[in-house]
C-alpha cells in the first residue's frame with residue numbers, strides 16, 4: 001500500500017505529490033457518440049474522491065477510461081506519473097466493477113476468488129501463491145469480515161457478502177488506489193457499515209479512493225472531494241455539499257440545470273455550493 005500520508009482524517013487535503021491520476025482533456029466516444037468530453041481530473045495520493053452525476057452522465061466511462069478498459073479518443077492520461085500507455089504496474093490499481101454479485105456460475109470459494117486478486121503481485125517465475133501471499137489473502141478476507149465464509153462457495157453468499165468478496169479480491173493486490181463503481185448498490189445497511197469500516201481503514205493507511213456512487217450514505221464522512229459529471233463533462237469539482245450529495249439520486253439528466261460553458265475544475269456553475 002502507499003506510504004503517502006492521507007490528508008488529515010479523510011484525505012481532503014490535496015497533496016503536492018505526483019497524482020495517482022492525471023487526466024487532461026479526456027474524451028471517449030462509443031460508435032461515434034461522445035460519452036465524455038474535455039474532462040480534466042487530478043487525483044492526489046491519499047485523496048478520497050466521489051464521482052457523482054445522473055444516470056448516463058459518464059461516470060462509469062470515466063473510470064473505465066482511467067483503467068484502460070475503454071480507449072480515450074482525445075486527451076492524455078498519466079497514472080502515478082507515467083503515461084498510461086507505458087504504465088504496466090496494474091497491481092497498483094484495484095478495481096471493483098459495477099455489479100452486485102460474483103457471477104459467471106463458475107464454482108469458486110471466497111478464498112479462491114480473493115486469491116485471484118493476488119495473482120498480479122506474484123513473482124514472475126513463481127506462478128503459485130507463496131505463504132506470504134496466502135497470508136495477505138487471509139488478511140483481506142478478514143478485513144471485509146468474511147473469515148467465516150472463506151471456504152464457502154461465493155454463489156451461496158448474499159449480494160452484500162459477494163460485494164465484500166469482490167472488494168477483498170481488489171484489496172488482495174495491495175493497490176495504492178482503489179476504484180469502485182457503486183460499492184454500496186444493493187448492499188444492506190449492516191454490510192454498508194462493514195464496507196465503510198473497511199474503507200476507513202484503507203484511507204487511514206493512505207490508499208487513494210475513487211468511488212462512483214449514487215448513494216453516499218455512510219461514506220459521507222470519508223468523502224473529501226466530489227466531482228460531478230453532467231453530459232460527459234465535469235460540472236462541479238470541490239468539497240461535498242448538501243446539494244451535491246443529495247442532488248443525484250438517479251435524477252433524470254434532462255431535469256438538471258445546464259451551462260453552455262462548463263468549466264472542468266474547480267467551479268460551481270450550477271450553484272451547488274451554498
Ligand SMILES: Nc1ncnc2c1ncn2[C@@H]1O[C@H](COP(=O)(O)OP(=O)(O)OP(=O)(O)O)[C@@H](O)[C@H]1O
Nearest residue numbers: 030031034035053054055056057058059060061062
Ligand atoms: N458500451 C457502451 N456502448 C455504447 N454506449 C455506451 C456504452 N457504455 C456507456 N454508453 C453510453 O455512454 C453514456 C455514459 O454512460 P455511463 O455508463 O458512463 O454513465 P454513468 O454515469 O455511469 O451512468 P449510470 O449512473 O446509469 O451507471 C451513456 O449515454 C451510455 O448510454
